[in-house]
Amino acid sequence: xxxxxxxxxxxxxxxxxxxxxxxxxxxxxxxxxxxxxxxxxxxxxxxxxxxxxxxxxxxxxxxxxxxxxxxxxxxxxxxxxxxxxxxxxxxxxxxxxxxxxxxxxxxxxxxxxxxxxxxxxx
Amino acid sequence: xxxxxxxxxxxxxxxxxxxxxxxxxxxxxxxxxxxxxxxxxxxxxxxxxxxxxxxxxxxxxxxxxxxxxxxxxxxxxxxxxxxxxxxxxxxxxxxxxxxxxxxxxxxxxxxxxxxxxxxxxxxxxxxxxxxxxxxxxxxxxxxxxxxxxxxxxxxxxxxxxxxxxxxxxxxxxxxxxxxxxxxxxxxxxxxxxxxxxxxxxxxxxxxxxxxxxxxxxxxxxxxxxxxxxxxxxxxx
Ligand code: SF4
Ligand code: FES
Numbered sequence: 001x002x003x004x005x006x007x008x009x010x011x012x013x014x015x016x017x018x019x020x021x022x023x024x025x026x027x028x029x030x031x032x033x034x035x036x037x038x039x040x041x042x043x044x045x046x047x048x049x050x051x052x053x054x055x056x057x058x059x060x061x062x063x064x065x066x067x068x069x070x071x072x073x074x075x076x077x078x079x080x081x082x083x084x085x086x087x088x089x090x091x092x093x094x095x096x097x098x099x100x101x102x103x104x105x106x107x108x109x110x111x112x113x114x115x116x117x118x119x120x121x122x
Numbered sequence: 123x124x125x126x127x128x129x130x131x132x133x134x135x136x137x138x139x140x141x142x143x144x145x146x147x148x149x150x151x152x153x154x155x156x157x158x159x160x161x162x163x164x165x166x167x168x169x170x171x172x173x174x175x176x177x178x179x180x181x182x183x184x185x186x187x188x189x190x191x192x193x194x195x196x197x198x199x200x201x202x203x204x205x206x207x208x209x210x211x212x213x214x215x216x217x218x219x220x221x222x223x224x225x226x227x228x229x230x231x232x233x234x235x236x237x238x239x240x241x242x243x244x245x246x247x248x249x250x251x252x253x254x255x256x257x258x259x260x261x262x263x264x265x266x267x268x269x270x271x272x273x274x275x276x277x278x279x280x281x282x283x284x285x286x287x288x289x290x291x292x293x294x295x296x297x298x299x300x301x302x303x304x305x306x307x308x309x310x311x312x313x314x315x316x317x318x319x320x321x322x323x324x325x326x327x328x329x330x331x332x333x334x335x336x337x338x339x340x341x342x343x344x345x346x347x348x349x350x351x352x353x354x355x356x357x358x
Binding site for chain 2: 001002003004005007008011012014015017018021025083086087088089091
């Protein structure tokens with residue numbers, strides 16, 4: 001006759017690491033919002049409705065959500081890229097490429113893509 | 123120093139209750155020494171598992187102040203106030219601090235944790251270079267202490283999850299140059315690597331630096347590539 005504790009619904013409050021993890025997962029909502037926002041932007045650009053889109057985007061609510069989304073997506077991206085070396089273990093002739101080089105490569109790629117987008121938009 | 127120990131006596135207690143014991147606050151005592159002092163001198167009915175007292179056998183894992191720890195490697199001097207000792211979270215409690223390890227053993231055996239070979243047996247031993255050994259050595263250091271399972275909220279909420287040590291063990295064989303097996307079906311199942319949400323606490327809890335979180339994320343990449351490229355062989 002063994003004892004199994006009941007399911008703990010507040011498990012994420014029990015340890016700091018769990019809470020940080022749950023917060024990181026919640027930032028996915030803002031990542032999803034950013035994708036929707038970009039699609040709306042592309043749609044407006046394709047349909048020639050950019051001025052109307054910018055007028056909507058300048059509204060206080062959209063602005064506030066986007067500022068929050070920027071913070072959340074940067075947090076999401078940074079934590080995601082910092083974890084990338086865990087999934088990519090690269091060995092060159094027996095020498096294991098250190099984690100900082102793998103995440104460094106990812107950050108460089110991020111920067112390059114961002115610069116490219118900025119160049120396309122301006 | 124006060125030890126608050128979780129007691130569960132089947133047939134007597136409906137659920138675990140805490141019992142406090144006063145133990146000498148000795149600088150050279152691990153929590154396990156304090157528990158053994160209680161068992162020898164205060165209350166012989168207290169039940170817990172241990173064997174090697176040197177971080178090798180993996181049997182003395184318990185929750186100490188809420189953290190999964192090897193009690194032979196965690197010292198009284200690491201704590202100031204009362205120390206709470208509970209059984210490892212995520213496993214049914216048999217008695218006091220003793221948990222049922224059968225679910226864990228069942229998960230370990232699901233990944234075929236042995237060298238799988240095909241074809242003729244060679245005449246001599248299978249030689250390996252130091253680099254080939256290095257490729258899997260870290261994952262072979264596991265002592266099956268189950269601390270990673272207790273630290274994993276996914277496993278504690280869903281015991282069907284294969285769990286950190288079993289996946290690290292699978293990788294110990296997957297990355298071994300002598301192994302020819304394929305553990306894709308069990309690892310790429312929903313309760314396999316995809317059950318992991320990468321909380322990362324298994325790696326923080328592991329006393330042997332196995333880094334099971336890394337083993338899992340690496341296999342996610344392997345499994346994803348194999349799903350996209352169905353003809354890829356297991357070996358890179
Ligand atoms: S991976 Fe580490 S924490 Fe998990 S059972 Fe093995 S030694 Fe223990
Ligand atoms: S008693 Fe063997 S690991 Fe602690």
